[in-house]
Amino acid sequence: MEEKVIITAKDHLVTNEQFNIVTTNIDGLLKTSPTPTKEKIGNYYQSENYISHTDAKKTLVDNIYQIVKSYSLNKKYKLLKKLNPEAKTLLDIGSGTGDFISYCKKGFDCYGTEPSEVAREKSISKGNKVVVSTEELEIKKFDIITMWHVLEHVHDLELQIKKLNxxxxxxxxxxxxxxxxxxxxxxxxxxxxxxxxxxRHIWHFDKHSFKELFKKENLFVVKILPMIFDSFYVSLLSEKIKTGRNNFVKAFKNGLQSNLKAKSTGEYSSLIYIIEKRDKDSF
Incomplete structure (x- = not known):
């Protein structure tokens, strides 16, 4: 299938280079083109403003991010406990600076993987068990595996999903x-x-493409949940990209409109997929 350009976007964080977002052979799955190689992709993360690799509180946007992150930690932990009250082991892939696994240590034996040396060292300094990749893990099977805004960064999707299985x-x-x-x-x-x-985001998903990718490994989506705060935070960042200013009122309005629309469509700014080994998809 010949790829089709859906939209052209710019790297606003580091280089100002333009990239196409194109169709793939899976309906609904889009890819950034050209895709930087594994050897070169690290250059596009070299910014103090890449907030998931820092604990920065330098700007108002940084502080908003950290406040929302603190609130979300408790929500995520409760989700895990509700999902599987008997679960004992947790692996967080792409664990960043480690706040999530630090929080979850009260209820799980937690491990993390994080390729960024800076973020990994911050996490280790918090007492977390973090390695570069899954090949280095002490244990080989986990009750719960999480990836919070990480899958879109992975070069080889099929290999990653196979490894999750x-x-x-x-x-x-x-x-x-x-x-x-x-x-x-x-x-x-x-x-x-x-x-x-x-x-940095190599892949761009919709519900259909996400489910199709996991079906290949007999992993099925059993529930989809919204991330309500993401529409506000992403709208705030998008306003800055579009206008060069922190337009909080406009960003809040657009974030709210997105969430209200999603109440009927289910198309929230970010989605949480719950995936299990089952005979068939629940959707």
């Missing part, structure tokens, strides 16, 4: 959060939508 205990669950380019805020901001975040 291998790492998951029989009755375990995978929880993955990714941006949703079919959300109202994505449609509103178009090429200025911050969650395209090219070229």
């Amino acid at each position: 291998e790492l998951l205990n029989k009755n375990g669950a995978i929880i993955i959060a990714v941006p949703n380019y079919k959300s109202e805020d994505a449609k509103h901001y178009k090429e200025h939508w911050a969650a395209y975040d090219v070229p």
Whole structure:
């Protein structure tokens, strides 16, 4: 199938280079093109403003991010406990500076993987068990595996999903959060939508493509949940990209409109997918 350019977006964080977002052979799955190689992609993360690799509180936007992150930690922990009260082991892939696994240590034996040396060292300094990749883990099977806004960064999707299947205990669950380019805020901001975040975000998912990818490994989506705050935060970043200013009122309005629209469509700015080993999809 010949790829089709859906939209052209710019790397607003580091280089100002332009990248196309194109169709793939899976309906609904989009890819950033050209895709930087594994050897070169690290250059596009070299910014003090790449907030998931820091604990920065330098700007108002940084502080908003940290406040929302603190609130979200408790929500995520409760989700895990509700999903599998008997779960004992947790692996967070792409664990960043480690706040999530630090928080979850009260209820799980937690491990993390993080390729960024800076973020990994921050996490280790918090007492976390963090390694570069899953090959270095002490244990090989987990009750819960999480990827919070990480899957979109992975070069080889099929290999990553296969690895998730291998790492998951029989009755375990995978929880993955990714941006949703079919959300109202994505449609509103178009090429200025911050969650395209090219070229760091290699992949761009909708519900159909996400489920199709996991079906290949007999992993099935059993529930989809919204990330309500993402529409506000992404709208704030998108306003800055589009206008060069922190327009809080406009960003709040657009974020709210996106969430209200999503109440009927289910197309929230970011979605959490709950995935299990089952005979068939629940959707």
